[in-house]
Amino acid sequence: MEYQQTKRGMEIPRTADFDLAQTLECGQCFRWEQDGQGRFTGFAGGRRLSIREDGAAGTIVLEGIHTEPERAFWADYFDLALDYGAVRQQLCREHPDLACMAEFAPGIRILRQEPWEALCTFILSQNNNIPRIKGIVQRLCTNFGEPVGEQFAFPAPERLAGLTVDDLAPLRSGFRAKYLLSAAQLVTAGAVDLPALYTLPMEQARAMLRQITGVGAKVAECVLLYGLHRLEAFPMDVWMKRAMQAFFPGYAPEDFGAYAGIAQQYLFHYSRSHPERFS
DNA sequence: GCCCAGGTATAAA
């Protein structure tokens, strides 16, 4: 996706392929907040960003982004190199029943988040709601992360590996605290090799993640999709199982191919928009 | 107060 540089920062076209709210509020990330005017401020990779739509200019503005390394970082984070419009068309062509569903989240993009942060946040997400997950993640950063300007970076696994459940009490994360420690310990010890997950065959990658206590099928799939950008991953929860049975009987996730994760998002948002069809 | 959250570990069928 092309961009232009202006006084305000980096600007990219506001097309149907990139919707900030759909992308940042869909439950794939937990460190973005919207102010009253549609401006999202978030934190990733030790960097802070405010991003908003400018309807008049027809652009999405990455405010204050003026250097090449910053541009490169956020272009990668928002996955600007992938043509989501083309992917959407391909998916809808191969699976016609997806066409009407894609209308409910056409501008969603799969962020390239850091694997460790995604692992932790999806462990925290289980049997939980987004507002509270955000609160726990914020307390995790302020209590154990390195200060970066006025914010705090996400704490490294080594920082957490030596802690106890009692140490994590300030997070108020409940039963998930012990899961967080299991993840930190296995990652620090090397039993869970996060960089290897980028290229390992999916089944091996899943098995590696599931060594962690508290990482089941759903969390492992979320980590692979949202943390490793393995777009063939297909997080399967109760809703998704019902949606699959209702609309794609006999389908397996892998039938959606290399972009199953994006198809999953269309299906998920569609099913959430039509709860009456699943009662 | 009550219900529930994009689950998982564990113990029974």
Place this chain on the structure above:
DNA sequence: TTTATACATGGG
């Protein structure tokens, strides 16, 4: 291999 329950906590 499938089905029930506890789990910690707090948002709505």
